[in-house]
Amino acid sequence: MSASAVHAGPRSLVVVGASLAGLRAVEAARKAGFTSRITLIGDEPRLPYDRPPLSKQMLAPDGPTDPVTFRGRAEFDELGVELLLGTPATGLDPDAKVVHAGGAEVPYDALVIATGAAACGLPGTEGLAGVHVLRTLDDARAVRRALDEGARTVVVGAGFIGSEVASAARKRGLPATVVEALPAPLVRSVGRELGAALSSLHTRNGTVLRCGQAVAAVEGADRIEGVRLTDGTVIGADLVVVGIGAMPRTEWLAGSGLPVDDGVVCDEFLGAGAPGVYAAGDVARWHNVLFDRSMRVEHWSAAAEQGARAARNAVAPEDLRPYSTVPYFWSDWYGSRIQFAGVAAEDGVEIVSGDPAGDHFVALYREGDRLTGVLTLNGQRHVMKYRRLIAQHARFDEAVAFARASATTAS
């Protein structure tokens, strides 16, 4: 692409959401040769910081208390990015090409929406001390303080973030219970069979797992004292961490006319249905051509990649490229690493290496005769090989044969 082509394009880029996807968007726009004005708007009062450490390193007694930031203020200056932090965007007018933020109108030619997702709270616990979600630095600091004080911990929802909190509590020798409404943890992410397999990590590490139970009520006047389950059991608690999912932050787009359906609905180019408007990261639901389906994922690598692709498409609309990926995430529990790539279709799951009750396994998922997913526990050497096979539309039986051949070569 020639520099003149870039200059003939948009004259200003506005990015709303100053976290991973927003950061990668402004970086990619500059890398693509966009020299005009860039404004990054964020409602948090701080520089973009990394979220995965919030439920991992930052909960350890000797872990960092400051966030892991990606770039200092001077580096944003060098990039020529105007930062509007502590400034929530409150509206979007796609006809006038204006974002409303901090009581002002910010005009744009190209816009990337990267407002992420907000953790869902537990209804009825608003204002009750000791009950937290875990999404922001302030949340992580509050959870860490409670763990430092030796809190008896109850995690509501056996998802990845909640499970990491339970793991942090147990590493300190504190009592931890995970309450999950479904019959097994992680059913939606990895399927029922392997969700049950991963749950043994909890029980082997001393976390009490209560599946098939919902929270009927919480006990305590100003401060949490316990959690009552639907079977009547009461679990004493000083800290409750609610990990029951997240909602895309689209509330500020109300009235904009942008299509919203569990996320900003985007095409395969991350285009959000209005001229010059793109979306990226946890807030974006886009058409992933690799799986020929609409997806919204809350994964670090997708947020980073989508931020970059959305910005490149926004500043160089004459060179639109689709974003397609084999979704990938990792999670760390009790010193073990879980990695998943693809989608957890349940037409069939096969363990091709290790033992689901042990400390290492590799499992493959099929949809029809196609390989669609891979889950590994402490299988860092394997996961990317299968991710590549999924991207190449490999057949399931080919992948199983590949696994057997690899096992023979390794032994």
Ligand SMILES: Cc1cc2nc3c(=O)[nH]c(=O)nc-3n(C[C@H](O)[C@H](O)[C@H](O)COP(=O)(O)OP(=O)(O)OC[C@H]3O[C@@H](n4cnc5c(N)ncnc54)[C@H](O)[C@@H]3O)c2cc1C
């Ligand atoms: C505790 C935790 C642990 C995680 N661990 C892992 C992991 O191990 N592996 C993995 O793959 N993924 C992990 N993730 C997920 C990963 O961090 C997210 O997918 C990623 O942060 C998404 O980036 P984003 O920029 O799309 O959204 P976000 O990080 O949510 O950022 C969106 C930003 O936009 C701001 N914003 C929202 N509305 C407005 C508005 N109206 N105006 C201005 N600003 C606004 C928000 O305040 C926020 O700063 C974890 C997430 C959390 C919370």
